[in-house]
Amino acid sequence: MSMRTTLALATLRRHPARTMLAVLGIAVAAALLLDMVMLATGMSESFRSLLLTRGYQLRVSPKGTLPFDSEATIDGATAIVQALRANPDIKAVSPSLGTTFALPGQTFPSVFTLGLESDVQGDYVLEAGRDMPVTGDGLSPAAPLPAVVSKSFLVRSGHQLGDTLTVAAGIDAQLRTTARSRLVVLSGEGRFFYVPAETPVMALPLRDVRTLLGAAYRDRMSLAMAESRRGDSVSVEAVRAWIAASQPRVTAISTETAIRQVEERLSYFRQLAFVLGAISLGIGFLLVATLVTLSVNERRGEIAVLRAIGTQKGGVLRQVFLEGLLLSSAGIAGGLLLGIVTARWLNGILRDFPGLPAAFDFFLWSPEAAWKSLALLLISGTLAGLLPAWRAASIPIVRSLREDAVG
Incomplete structure (x- = not known):
């Protein structure tokens, strides 16, 4: 040979x-x-x-829509989240609310904002600074809200961690006024998984985002992510079927279903x-x-x-x-x-x-x-x-x- x-x-x-x-x-x-x-x-x-970056195999979105595929939100969010968390087959639930807040006096007029519960959030990983407070930790109404922002936000705004600025909601375009505003402090920099890298994004505590948006949003969410206690596909599908049967006002999408839709x-x-x-x-x-x-x-x-x-x-x-x-x-x-x-x-x-x-x-x-x-x-x-x-x-x-x- x-x-x-x-x-x-x-x-x-x-x-x-x-x-x-x-x-x-x-x-x-x-x-x-x-x-x-x-x-x-x-x-x-x-x-x-x-989709599985933080272990969440299920997405719960408004009926008939994909997550953040539209501006539709889910009303009665508290009851839905509590029902999901009460299911012994569900390990964790992460609700979120997406919106756009104005930035008076800043180099760009608005920022996409996510209202999250920091102890269960699955949208970003902290890379620098301090995270938002855990849900339930009290803050003085006069104290600036801690915010986690993306790198693109810091680059485009020229701000650094520790800076304070104002976010506003309820904008009246004709009168150029805002109904509600709040000081925020840029406490941390995060790498957001599901947002384009070039998009400036800010994360704030969910309850405070709802407060800024007003009474119409006091019990709303855009999306909830759920993690099955057993990660196999059969268990995930069983949880998805239970959500679909018990919560008729929402659509539950598993990771496998989302992948098939994306592949199409x-x-x-x-x-x-x-x-x-x-x-x-x-x-x-x-x-x-x-x-x-x-x-x-x-x-x-x-x-x-x-x-x-x-x-x-x-x-x-x-x-x-x-x-x-x-x-x-x-x-x-x-x-x-x-x-x-x-x-x-x-x-x-x-x-x-x-x-x-x-x-x-x-x-x-x-x-x-x-x-x-x-x-x-x-x-x-x-x-x-x-x-x-x-x-x-x-x-x-x-x-x-x-x-x-x-x-």
């Missing part, structure tokens, strides 16, 4: 420029295939990871990935088949001599077949590195699209899917040498020796 490998390498080194171009072409095909597999599997896995909306990317992946397999096959065929045609005389001195057809077949295997292996090794580099570059570009959550990735490394796709390309490239190998093993010995002598 070592002798055959040496001969195969010597054959490939005979035309170094041609071999290098073929290896480069296979590497590009392998990188394309790897990137398409990462794109096809990465979006759904990234979205799943995003992003089906174009999956179709594109499938088409380009199939093209990359075809390119790899044709490159190997072309190069091995050229090599066999150039060495007809050599192969005839080997047959004449006693080399069996199987030996010639394995020798030529090994050339395709080595060529494919070298290209795939380079394609693995090239694919990872280009995937990171493309992911950085796509993540900058407006409106995408900051934690969403288009390309996600999946070892199992990646190795399977590269193994498929290796098999395809190796099989591409089958026809020229069979032709080489079937060369007429006498005629080929005569032609080689005359030539």
Whole structure:
């Protein structure tokens, strides 16, 4: 076997420029295939990871809507949250209320604001400063409200942690007045999972957001996230069915359902990935088949001599077949590195699209899917040498020796 490998390498080194171009072409095909597999599997896995960042497998939204798909809110939120928390199969419930508050005197007029309960919130992770107080901790009505803000808020506003500013609600556009306002202190910086990175966002205690919005919002929420005590899909679906039966005014969506809905909306990317992946397999096959065929045609005389001195057809077949295997292996090794580099570059570009959550990735490394796709390309490239190998093993010995002598 070592002798055959040496001969195969010597054959490939005979035309170094041609071999290098073929290896480069296979590497590009392998990188394309790897990137398409990462794109096809990465979006759904990234979205799943995003939804389960804090362990909440269920989203409870206004009847007939997706979470934050509209400005609709849920009335009677306190009773609904209490009913959910009373269920022994539910571990935690996180209500939230989304709105927009004005920022009088600031560099931008308003900020998207989330009203949350800090002890159960699943919308951000604190990266600097202090968090909001735990629900139930009292604050003086005159004291500034502690707020957790995103990095983009600090950058665009020019503020730092510890600064104090005013937020206002109940805006009258004609009179340019606000019905209610409150001082807030920027106590912490958070990384918000479900809000686009470029969007300034502020988190305040839920009860204070309701107070600022007025009596109409005193018992409303935009969304509630629930965590099943047992995380398996059967238990989650049982909890979802119980919510749907016991709370007719809301829609409960599980992580699996949300992923299916997102995949339907992003089906174009999956179709594109499938088409380009199939093209990359075809390119790899044709490159190997072309190069091995050229090599066999150039060495007809050599192969005839080997047959004449006693080399069996199987030996010639394995020798030529090994050339395709080595060529494919070298290209795939380079394609693995090239694919990872280009995937990171493309992911950085796509993540900058407006409106995408900051934690969403288009390309996600999946070892199992990646190795399977590269193994498929290796098999395809190796099989591409089958026809020229069979032709080489079937060369007429006498005629080929005569032609080689005359030539």
